[in-house]
Amino acid sequence: MTTPTPAVRVTRLSKSYGDVDAVTDISFDIQPGETFALLGPNGAGKSSTIEILEGYRDRSEGDVSVLGEDPQHGGLDWKARIGIVLQSSGESGNATVTEQLRHFASLYPHPRSVDEVIAAVGLESKAKTRIHKLSGGQQRRVDVALGIIGRPELLFLDEPTTGFDPEARHQFWDLIRSLKAEGTTILLTTHNLDEAAELSDRAGIIVGGRLIDIGTIGELGGPTARIPLVRWRDGTGAVREQRTDTPARVVAELAAAAGGEPADLQVLRPSLEDIYLGLVRRHAAETATSPENAEVLA
């Protein structure tokens, strides 16, 4: 059995701006059809990484292959196969939603239907409105629509749901799932951990320019990070916690010992957000105590 050529292959990628190292020695692959999330705090190097893959920035070191080509030299035919939703947009937008999409559709060899894309991002009622008259969240939906109008094989989504209300966010998730079903490869950055858990097959966590963990959503943080936590209030009123693989037994023992209901009893399964925050804090603590990195943080 042959493994398919990865849609994205990043090997020992580094990027520095002058003396500042934005990205250091990052490697990962994204398989065709996979949805991969890059997670990390602000300024961690996510956008530098994604902009290198999009061809907007040149790398300092390492190798990058996107759909089989080096994005630094990606031609127009290569650009026709990718879709980009940038982190921020502020176009003054004197065109209407339909005009803008129709124009962008004309740039691609086999675009999607404009009406279909407008419906998919939920802007039917705003189709004839000029883009600058839309709300921030609605403009963001236009960004998403422009990113997918060219029927990309690989879609970059840099914090796509910023400014979305919950309903718009769920609608966006449905849209991404339908793109996945179609076989689109997706690279997503987001601060919304629910979003990463909902959409992505795998995720990488970038902190301080380094990839500190990578795996399926179920694997991140390692097996111990998912051990459930039993929390209750003991007879003295103090909050107690116990990590255990057998929470039911612990609860039963607590109930037996207390001779009834333990106060404020909770059984907690760590969410992706808990695991992510744990990883980021642990990494920050490690770099702060390591002398070689002390001056970087100072």
Add this chain to the structure above:
Amino acid sequence: MSATLNTQPGGQPAKAPQGKTRTDRVRTARRGVLPLGLARIGFEIRLYFRSTDTVFFTFLFPFIMLGIFTAAFSAQGNIGTNPDGSGGISVGAYYLPGMLAAGMLLSGLQNLAIDIAGEKGDGTLKRLGGTPLSPLSYFIGKIGQVLVTGILQAVLLLLVARFAFDIALPTEPEKWLTFTWVFLLGVITCAFLGIALSALPRSGRSASAVVIPIVLVLQFISGVYLQFNALPEWMQNVAGLFPLKWMAQGMRAVFLPENFAAQEQNGAWELDLVLLALLIWLVVGLVGSRLTFRWIRKDA
């Protein structure tokens, strides 16, 4: 409201268009540079006329200035004298060539320098740089927009001059031939200089503040607002280094009576020098555009 898209049978990556509608034409290859450039022209022109700033300060400005000059100075009588010693030409007729030249500068240089600097600032260029649009198609769109709006402006200006200000226009075909080449060469030169100049403003917001003073000073020293022969010689020489002076001179050669040539710096229209100066500036504009234009500043 459905948040889903039609998927290909078998869930395979889409390779061919489907779900055809009015807006979804079947295409199997990327469109060429020229067809996309022509498509850009239509899109650009539509956006041009939706921008109130552009319509007022670029498109309508020469009309307003012609109106102001005519209203302000007509009471002082005609300008110059005819060969037979009679009363010269009206103020409007005298200023018309300068206003046509100003229109070329505004439609080309001012328009594109501010427009492109703005597109750089608001992320339009970055977005386009991520699409399969060739920079060449983008340029064709911009130059085409300048040509169409510039020609429209000049034709309207001539109609207003003829029918609202009762200014007599030349009837000799060779005059109109001169008009055609001076106009086309001048407006295209200004367009490329505008693309090159768009690299200068540090942000889209500062674009007007950087570009308008340059355009304004050029208009004052090049014989657009002030009678060129009334300017001190050193100022005329400085103006001669820039293209606007030559565009204005070429337009005067078309629209002023032959005996007015005596008032030019060297007593003649010097159309050969007009051609030479504009060709040099066209090369400057082409090279400048080519060297400075980027979809985005990499690694800024």
